[in-house]
Amino acid sequence: GAVVSQHPSWVICKSGTSVKIECRSLDFQATTMFWYRQFPKQSLMLMATSNEGSKATYEQGVEKDKFLINHASLTLSTLTVTSAHPEDSSFYICSGVVGTVHDNEQFFGPGTRLTVL
Amino acid sequence: RKEVEQDPGPFNVPEGATVAFNCTYSNSASQSFFWYRQDCRKEPKLLMSVYSSGNEDGRFTAQLNRASQYISLLIRDSKLSDSATYLCVPARYDKIIFGKGTRLHILP
Numbered sequence: 001g002a003v004v005s006q007h008p009s010w011v012i013c014k015s016g017t018s019v020k021i022e023c024r025s026l027d028f029q030a031t032t033m034f035w036y037r038q039f040p041k042q043s044l045m046l047m048a049t050s051n052e053g054s055k056a057t058y059e060q061g062v063e064k065d066k067f068l069i070n071h072a073s074l075t076l077s078t079l080t081v082t083s084a085h086p087e088d089s090s091f092y093i094c095s096g097v098v099g100t101v102h103d104n105e106q107f108f109g110p111g112t113r114l115t116v117l
Numbered sequence: 118r119k120e121v122e123q124d125p126g127p128f129n130v131p132e133g134a135t136v137a138f139n140c141t142y143s144n145s146a147s148q149s150f151f152w153y154r155q156d157c158r159k160e161p162k163l164l165m166s167v168y169s170s171g172n173e174d175g176r177f178t179a180q181l182n183r184a185s186q187y188i189s190l191l192i193r194d195s196k197l198s199d200s201a202t203y204l205c206v207p208a209r210y211d212k213i214i215f216g217k218g219t220r221l222h223i224l225p
Contacts, residue, residue, distance in 0.1 A: 001163075034212065044161060044204075044215040093160050102149070102210045108160035 002028045004096050006109035013084055014117055020080045021112045023094030029074035030096025034106070035067075038091045050077050084116045120144060120214060121205050127220040134195055138219045140205030141187045149208040150188050152179055154201040155218065161204060165190075168208075197223050 056069035171180040204218035
């Protein structure tokens, strides 16, 4: 299957700092990228849907000013957690798809584990 | 109401046994589904797509019962490596929404 990378794979930061996570589709051009978050023993929660060149669509309850998403190209999307706090500590996973998720496989990155002290 | 309901488990099954999970769905218009597996602290991986009445891939068989609105996943000759959380997901055009899934532990 296609490959999606994430960087960094893990990050520890101090409360109040901002953290940027990169998601890259390495061997395909993702028309849509998704960002998910998963707390321990919880389900994978969709945060936002991002299309190249347009503003991300955020799920209900997700603060768009706190979780900044930039989808600069068909192979790169970034998620910036601004002014991170301990409650933002979580596993962040991105995915990319060519076309619709109904008819095409969505490829996931390996995830980024964020710990905010 | 949730789109899908799954028994969260855990299912503790001896190696070599056959295990089946059911997933009930609420939207009768749902046409197709995905089964994903997710290992602890890893990304989900697509196991199988189900676009018609069912699908089979090696030891894995999925069946879709539209009349009763459930989809099942059968794993035969279970391996230790099958231990994971299995997630039933209705196929939508715009996004994938995951539930908590069913946890499976294969015991040696």
